[in-house]
Amino acid sequence: MTYTFTHTEQDGQHVIEAHEPEGSVAGEIVFSESGGVFPITHTGVRPQFRGKGLAADLADRAFAEIEHRGGRVIPTCPYIQDTYLPRHPELKRLVVGSEGA
Numbered sequence: 001m002t003y004t005f006t007h008t009e010q011d012g013q014h015v016i017e018a019h020e021p022e023g024s025v026a027g028e029i030v031f032s033e034s035g036g037v038f039p040i041t042h043t044g045v046r047p048q049f050r051g052k053g054l055a056a057d058l059a060d061r062a063f064a065e066i067e068h069r070g071g072r073v074i075p076t077c078p079y080i081q082d083t084y085l086p087r088h089p090e091l092k093r094l095v096v097g098s099e100g101a
Contacts, residue, residue, distance in 0.1 A: 029058040
């Protein structure tokens with residue numbers, strides 16, 4: 001399935017949403033910004049869209065945006081901590097407190 005992604009930012013709060021072709025939200029990732037540090041607090045995918053890599057696509061976009069801004073990540077979201085970062089060890093360089101970060 002092809003998704004359309006939107007990124008909104010208001011008062012330091014970022015939301016990247018994936019919209020299915022009919023327009024409804026299939027998933028989202030939420031992170032905030034404070035002094036170049038970006039806590040990623042939530043990744044969510046609606047049940048009917050799970051298991052197809054959408055959460056990873058959302059995380060890829062969030063990490064790319066944070067890296068583009070020269071920021072560092074605090075991975076408070078369980079998906080980012082437990083699933084995404086173990087699968088993408090090369091991104092641990094962006095995580096606050098990681099070796100090489």
